[in-house]
Amino acid sequence: xxAVEAMDAADPLQHFRDEFxxxxxxxxxxxxxxxxxxxxTLERIQQTVLQEWGQGLITSWTEAEWIEAPRRIGDKIAxxxxxxxxEVVACDSTSVNIFKAxxxxxxxxxxxxxxxxxxxxxxxxxxxxxxxxxxxxxxxEFKAVPRDRLFDALNDDVAVLLLTHVHYKxxxxxxxxxxxxxxxxxxxxVVWDLSHSTGAVEVDLNGxxxxxxxxxxxxxxxxxxxxxxxxxxxxxxxHAQPILSGWFGHARPFGFEEDYEAAAGIDRFQCGTPPxxxxxxxxxxVDQILRADPAAVRQKSIGLVELLIKEMEPLCKEFxxxxxxxxxxxxxxxxxxxxxxxxxxxxxxxxxxxxxGDFRTPDTIRFGITPxxxxxxxxxxxxxxxxxxxxxxxxxxxxxxxxxxxx
Amino acid sequence: xxAVEAMDAADPLQHFRDEFxxxxxxxxxxxxxxxxxxxxTLERIQQTVLQEWGQGLITSWTEAEWIEAPRRIGDKIAxxxxxxxxEVVACDSTSVNIFKAxxxxxxxxxxxxxxxxxxxxxxxxxxxxxxxxxxxxxxxEFKAVPRDRLFDALNDDVAVLLLTHVHYKxxxxxxxxxxxxxxxxxxxxVVWDLSHSTGAVEVDLNGxxxxxxxxxxxxxxxxxxxxxxxxxxxxxxxHAQPILSGWFGHARPFGFEEDYEAAAGIDRFQCGTPPxxxxxxxxxxVDQILRADPAAVRQKSIGLVELLIKEMEPLCKEFxxxxxxxxxxxxxxxxxxxxxxxxxxxxxxxxxxxxxGDFRTPDTIRFGITPxxxxxxxxxxxxxxxxxxxxxxxxxxxxxxxxxxxx
Numbered sequence: 001x002x003a004v005e006a007m008d009a010a011d012p013l014q015h016f017r018d019e020f021x022x023x024x025x026x027x028x029x030x031x032x033x034x035x036x037x038x039x040x041t042l043e044r045i046q047q048t049v050l051q052e053w054g055q056g057l058i059t060s061w062t063e064a065e066w067i068e069a070p071r072r073i074g075d076k077i078a079x080x081x082x083x084x085x086x087e088v089v090a091c092d093s094t095s096v097n098i099f100k101a102x103x104x105x106x107x108x109x110x111x112x113x114x115x116x117x118x119x120x121x122x123x124x125x126x127x128x129x130x131x132x133x134x135x136x137x138x139x140x141e142f143k144a145v146p147r148d149r150l151f152d153a154l155n156d157d158v159a160v161l162l163l164t165h166v167h168y169k170x171x172x173x174x175x176x177x178x179x180x181x182x183x184x185x186x187x188x189x190v191v192w193d194l195s196h197s198t199g200a201v202e203v204d205l206n207g208x209x210x211x212x213x214x215x216x217x218x219x220x221x222x223x224x225x226x227x228x229x230x231x232x233x234x235x236x237x238x239h240a241q242p243i244l245s246g247w248f249g250h251a252r253p254f255g256f257e258e259d260y261e262a263a264a265g266i267d268r269f270q271c272g273t274p275p276x277x278x279x280x281x282x283x284x285x286v287d288q289i290l291r292a293d294p295a296a297v298r299q300k301s302i303g304l305v306e307l308l309i310k311e312m313e314p315l316c317k318e319f320x321x322x323x324x325x326x327x328x329x330x331x332x333x334x335x336x337x338x339x340x341x342x343x344x345x346x347x348x349x350x351x352x353x354x355x356x357g358d359f360r361t362p363d364t365i366r367f368g369i370t371p372x373x374x375x376x377x378x379x380x381x382x383x384x385x386x387x388x389x390x391x392x393x394x395x396x397x398x399x400x401x402x403x404x405x406x407x
Numbered sequence: 408x409x410a411v412e413a414m415d416a417a418d419p420l421q422h423f424r425d426e427f428x429x430x431x432x433x434x435x436x437x438x439x440x441x442x443x444x445x446x447x448t449l450e451r452i453q454q455t456v457l458q459e460w461g462q463g464l465i466t467s468w469t470e471a472e473w474i475e476a477p478r479r480i481g482d483k484i485a486x487x488x489x490x491x492x493x494e495v496v497a498c499d500s501t502s503v504n505i506f507k508a509x510x511x512x513x514x515x516x517x518x519x520x521x522x523x524x525x526x527x528x529x530x531x532x533x534x535x536x537x538x539x540x541x542x543x544x545x546x547x548e549f550k551a552v553p554r555d556r557l558f559d560a561l562n563d564d565v566a567v568l569l570l571t572h573v574h575y576k577x578x579x580x581x582x583x584x585x586x587x588x589x590x591x592x593x594x595x596x597v598v599w600d601l602s603h604s605t606g607a608v609e610v611d612l613n614g615x616x617x618x619x620x621x622x623x624x625x626x627x628x629x630x631x632x633x634x635x636x637x638x639x640x641x642x643x644x645x646h647a648q649p650i651l652s653g654w655f656g657h658a659r660p661f662g663f664e665e666d667y668e669a670a671a672g673i674d675r676f677q678c679g680t681p682p683x684x685x686x687x688x689x690x691x692x693v694d695q696i697l698r699a700d701p702a703a704v705r706q707k708s709i710g711l712v713e714l715l716i717k718e719m720e721p722l723c724k725e726f727x728x729x730x731x732x733x734x735x736x737x738x739x740x741x742x743x744x745x746x747x748x749x750x751x752x753x754x755x756x757x758x759x760x761x762x763x764g765d766f767r768t769p770d771t772i773r774f775g776i777t778p779x780x781x782x783x784x785x786x787x788x789x790x791x792x793x794x795x796x797x798x799x800x801x802x803x804x805x806x807x808x809x810x811x812x813x814x
Contacts, residue, residue: 021461030465037461042453045684049452053632054428054444058437058763066632093679095653096503103542119665124654124679127667131652135510135542144665218680225460225473225683245538246502247531256768258526258551260534272500272531273625276632277452277684356465361663 007303007376012296016372019288020222027378027385029357032196032335032368035222041284048280069279070228070248070270076286077221077230080294081194081213082204087232089266090282091274094195094216094229096244098128098162100269101212101231104240105160105189106132106140112159112188119144122168125193129162147172150179154186161188165203166196166333169364171325173201173333177208184209189237195219198230199289200334200370202298205232212237220334220370221289223282231269238265246271292372300371301334304379308336308367311383319390324364335368346389348400353385414710414783419703423779426695427629434785434792436764439603439742439775442629448691455687476686477635477655477677483693484628484637487701488601488620489611494639496673497689498681501602501623501636503651505535505569507676508619508638511647512567512596513539513547519566519595526551529575532600536569554579557586561593568595572610573603573740576771578732580608580740584615591616596644602626605637606696607741607777609705612639619644627741627777628696630689638676645672653678699779707778708741711786715743715774718790726797731771742775753796755807760792 008014021037022028028036052064061067074088081088091097102115115129126144133142145153154161161183166173176192183190192213197203199220205213211234217227233240241262247253248270251261262268289297306329315321316338324337340346340363347359357367367382389395415421428444429435435443459471468474481495488495498504509522522536533551540549552560561568568590573580583599590597599620604610606627612620618641624634640647648669654660655677658668669675696704713736722728723745731744747753747770754766764774774789796802 021457023462028464034460034465034468036464037456042456042461045452045456046449049444049449049631049688050428053441054449055430057435057443058441058765059758060632061441092500092503093653093682095655095679096499096651099651123657123663123665123667126665127652127654127657130667131648131650134648135650139546224456225467226680226686228682229679241538241541243538243542244503244506245534246500247534248502250530250534254768256530258530258533260537272502272636273633275500275635275682275685277688278682279633281456281684351466358465361661 001377001380004307004376004380011300011376013292013300013371016292017375020373022373025354027355027382029355029367029369029382031370031373032219033358034218034225035220035285035370036373038222038285038288040288041224041281044280044284045277048277066274066276069276069283070274071267073279073283073286074230074266076283076290077198079290080198080203081215081232082206083232084206084235086265087235088230089269090217090228090230090279091270092229094193094214095124095128097214097229097231098125098191098193099132100242100244101191101214101233102129102132102160102162103243104233104237105191105212107241108237109159109189112157113139114141114143114157114159116143116145116153116158116161118147118150118163120169122164122193122195125162125164151182154183154188156187158186158188160191162191162193164193164195166201168196169324169360169366170337171196171333171335173331176203176210180208180210196333196335200297200301202294206234210234217282221282222285224278224285226278227282228275228278233266233269238268242269244271248272248274289372297371301369302329304369304371304374304376305332305334305336307376308369308379308383311380312338315383315387315390334370335366338365339363340365342395345395345400349389349395349397350386352394353389355382355385408784408787411714411783411787418707418783420699420707420778423699424782427780429780432761434762434789435780436762436774436776436789438777438780439626440765441625441632442627442692442777443780445629445692445695447695448631448688451687451691452684455684473681473683476683476690477681478674480686480690480693481637481673483690483697484605486697487605487610488639489613490639491613491642493672494642495637496676497624497635497637497686498677499636501600501621502531502535504621504636504638505532505598505600506539507649507651508598508621508640509536509539509567509569510650511640511644512598512619514648515644516566516596519564520546521548521550521564521566523550523552523560523565523568525554525557525570527576529571529600529602532569532571558589561590561595563594565593565595567598569598569600571600571602573608575603576731576767576773577744578603578740578742580738583610583617587615587617603740603742607704607708609701613641617641624689628689629692631685631692633685634689635682635685640673640676645675649676651678655679655681696779704778708776709736711776711778711781711783712739712741712743714783715776715786715790718787719745722790722794722797741777742773745772746770747772749802752802752807756796756802756804757793759801760796762789762792
């Protein structure tokens with residue numbers, strides 16, 4: 001344990017932990033589902049509600065620069081994902097942004113009809129494609145194939161390939177540049193879902209010659225429950241047409257013109273009035289992570305993940321956990337997944353020991369590794385508590401057996 | 408003035424004013440653009456951020472019942488608009504909900520192709536239709552006709568008619584039951600935009616045999632800047648298919664299934680993860696307005712509007728304001744509009760005298776009348792200050808001439 005304590009002592013990111021509301025004793029391994037609360041966000045929200053809304057009222061749209069929030073926060077997120085200012089906008093939910101990105105991509109490939117993804121991708125990605133495909137006389141087709149057959153499926157019909165960069169279950173990470181190149185060679189565009197990447201692994205969208213991307217604000221960006229998501233469109237695609245043409249995507253939203261004229265640039269990917277309370281919390285989270293060196297974040301993530309996998313090895317042998325994540329760091333995001341026949345009950349029993357991980361149906365235990373507020377000693381302690389859960393068969397208790405909805 | 412003070416003293420809603428953050432001297436006539444901040448909302452947000460997010464973390468999705476928020480708040484809003492529990496859901500922006508309602512209506516009228524609205528409707532309503540119409544080989548057509556030609560335009564091609572119940576500029580109010588009946592007679596469905604109605608005028612969706620409706624959370628519901636909007640679908644249309652098929656609209660969101668199966672009931676109109684901070688503020692605003700008798704709200708609204716119109720009459724004659732709103736209360740919502748060649752500068756000069764109204768291009772001054780926090784004496788005082796602005800030609804100052812974006 002001394003060696004592990006030394007790793008914490010040498011951690012260049014260790015001071016970030018104190019910036020979060022996290023009670024003593026809790027080991028929170030679910031920051032990839034909902035990031036923890038930065039203390040600064042409390043103050044920021046108070047300011048937004050009491051000063052900006054309460055005192056400034058309608059004038060805050062200009063005087064507190066609410067109107068700029070989607071672009072301003074977008075420009076900040078751009079720095080985390082290898083995009084330029086003016087290529088990212090913070091708005092709507094990830095699902096809605098997937099729809100916009102897909103429809104924009106389809107508008108650029110009007111001679112092609114297939115939307116492709118990999119089987120087992122995060123459900124909402126596929127669902128949004130299925131909704132699009134059903135609409136308007138089924139002009140488009142939805143197709144999901146296993147990961148190892150993706151390249152074979154890139155034929156002349158494929159308009160757009162939608163992939164999650166880091167898989168929500170296994171954390172397996174696609175080679176963004178390589179996949180994008182293969183898709184482009186086949187004449188298709190790619191939409192990257194960065195929900196499990198942004199703020200956790202290094203992403204270089206423009207370096208990969210990416211087309212579109214979306215991502216989530218409430219995981220590693222610590223933007224709060226249901227935080228606004230974001231959308232990236234490469235500058236060369238800023239003439240594309242998302243179907244969702246609301247007034248905030250208009251060239252002159254306050255011209256109140258009858259005919260829709262899409263704004264130049266990334267603004268056309270906005271739609272309705274921006275959710276300002278959510279935006280304020282998201283910006284606070286993004287401001288915080290921008291103070292962390294991305295290389296240090298990635299290095300610590302790998303270190304934490306490797307340590308957890310090492311600590312879990314004996315438990316795998318003794319208690320039947322089975323690692324579902326890749327072990328090569330270049331192919332791994334920032335969480336670790338195990339399968340276990342009693343996964344759901346195990347997660348519940350661990351929670352009673354103040355270790356929060358999450359369960360993904362049917363048999364996955366997922367440990368989210370957030371470098372800003374987790375310590376190397378937490379990895380050892382989490383494995384120690386799981387050992388107690390197993391040795392004392394705590395997971396067998398009746399109250400841990402009933403499946404409940406947890407996001 | 409004494410008679411007017413007596414009206415305030417007799418106002419059964421007068422105690423609500425103290426429940427809002429509103430500084431002395433300010434006359435806020437823009438609550439139909441952004442409602443004022445209820446004091447209770449501050450505490451509610453603090454609770455949501457610090458306790459539920461900060462302490463509860465991921466467990467708050469179930470333990471603080473975040474997961475139920477869209478339905479729970481929807482059921483509350485239902486009480487304000489003549490809908491039943493299970494017919495309304497709070498989610499997304501008004502624009503996105505318009506898109507869902509339109510696409511659901513189109514899915515029910517697959518033999519028809521026209522989406523109809525009135526010319527001069529709030530732009531985002533038309534824009535969303537135009538986006539839909541452009542998509543997928545232009546299977547659908549967008550048509551806008553003047554209000555007095557709407558019934559003539561209801562031919563066999565019209566799948567759906569989208570109207571704003573209370574017009575955003577003039578406050579002219581449609582007869583919901585009559586319009587709905589005429590549309591149904593012509594075989595079309597109706598989507599009602601209740602943005603300027605909900606919480607201000609009595610709405611009876613089921614009484615009018617309505618099909619779909621959407622509305623805004625940040626006006627008379629005082630839900631905060633960019634609050635989540637809502638969507639109503641009559642029970643008989645719960646098999647309709649909105650295109651936006653995200654995971655929160657799935658029958659089993661946490662089943663993580665590959666194929667989309669729409670939830671039974673109103674839940675299928677959800678899409679992505681609900682924005683919890685905005686939901687908390689919205690719920691606080693809705694809880695407040697539910698404590699007010701809707702008949703008293705409407706009666707006070709009419710009283711305030713009539714008083715303002717009366718006080719404005721001499722100014723119309725002397726300074727060239729021209730009333731654009733109907734004067735018959737049964738045809739009027741809860742704001743009053745005037746046209747004036749110097750409308751923009753007038754609004755700015757009034758603001759310097761602590762009266763906040765708003766400007767709508769090209770020449771409209773709009774005074775929002777919110778019965779929960781406005782007083783009868785405010786109507787007299789607002790007209791008095793506008794008289795000073797006119798008599799002293801304050802609106803001629805150079806700094807009031809430059810048009811800036813204000814929502």
